[in-house]
Amino acid sequence: MSRPYAEVIGDPIAHSKSPLIHRFWLDRLKIEADYRATHVAADALGVYFDERRRDRDWRGCNITVPHKEAALMHVPDPGGIRQTIGAINTVFRDETGELAGTNTDAAGFWSPISALDLRDKPVAVVGAGGAARAVLFALARVGVGEVTILNRTPLKGAGLLAGFGLKGKVLPLDGPLPPAALLVNASTLGMTGQPPLHLDLGPLPDDAIVYDIVYSPLQTGLLQDADARGLDTIDGLEMLIGQAALAFELFFDAEPPRQHDDELRELLAR
Template identity: 45%
Template sequence: MTNPYAEVIGDPIAQSKSPAIHTYWLEQLNLTGTYHATHVTRAGLTDYLTQRRTDPDWRGCNVTMPHKQAVMPLLDHLDPLAARVGAVNTIVPENGKLVGYNTDVPGFLEPLQPMLTQSHLFRMARILGAGGAARAIVTALADQGMVIVLAARDPAKAQVLLGEIDPTGEHHIAELGHFAAPTDFAFDDRAGCFDLIVNATALGMVGQDELAFDLSHAPPGAVFYDIVTSPLDTPFLRAARGAGFRTVDGLSMLIGQADHAFRRFFGAKPPRGPADTELRARLTA
């Protein structure tokens, strides 16, 4: 009798909410299988994958920081989207080979789909941060026809990231500190436009400094999106919501990317819609 399982690997890993998400879906679908967190260091990454290759019960793993790029040369094949992003967050054994995928891209876009299905005269995203998380976000939004302003402590790093992912796009670079100070820029009414402001940094997370962002940089009608999940309601989102802006929290992306990974691990579509409400209650209890 087989005992299929999947897992999430990272360093550290105890904080991951992925086991709770996948376990909830397995329970709801009454599927045989388990999902847990496994602590894997950078030094142990090669040995971990070598061991899992020969485990018939292993269905794959999610990959979190700091391994999303380090695992790439250790895999047999990269899905084209993962290759373009330059990061892997899902590994699946397929026909004796280890295949790397990136489900962060569709996961990030999922809560934005109702807005992105509309026609706009212009789309702009201000993305704060140029680290690993930003790679998937830049890829996702560039594919949606958005002009990107990528802000980083090191603008040269942001320039390299944009050049790798969307070299022909008409995007812009800014220093992260630019958005901390007030601006007197006179936005128009932005009718027919879609503006998005994304925190792709760890700022605002438990144990980190707050993200300094002055709301004068937000065009009317902008949507604020924070990928931080602990705390779920960050100061960045609270300030935006208090000023009347729409907000999207980090659980939206986390659950969205897990949906795509779950299908590959367990061959089933997870329960969504009303089930998301109970899942969120579990994750925030």
């Protein structure tokens, strides 16, 4: 007997902890459904969405690297995400049963730092991909100060600054950090199987916060370096769980039981 399911897609995908999160919530709510991890190559995105569109048990998917921008070409964009963030991380069925793309990364990223006053404060962001778009969108909405983007391709970073109406500059990955109040790694550097991220954290003030959206490993080299300097840190599980909670409601029409977050974090950290 078939049952409803959602999934996460990417290339690679074996590292994803999304199935653990969604299955944890499904189990706590006693919902008869499943959540899977599915490898999808870049040249198979169109076929993937065509097949899932016809599968009535499929409730949607989360999207991870490297498909967050490319997926916009394959599903409707009713919320105008293309013109705002420019990348989607969630596809779901709307009330008519048609597919729709959205982005829960921005809200998931912002949730653990929402109490901070970052207005007019300098910020540094590593990366210029789909996740960085969500991060920059959130930062632009709260009116941060100068933004320094560190990226392999300076031209792409400059385009993002202009697109989000942010003032700042773009530096190569080995460029010097500014005295930023917040440093965000929005790249895959430091992820298991990816090159490490080496940054000199010396220029950061003592009250700076270092936020790494990578969650595999949970304690990245960047966070270890920040801890060694006595800086406050935020790990990738914060954003991962936050964005997953919003997607879960879209997939299963139920609010996830966030009162169990401590237990979930312990499970994810194993």
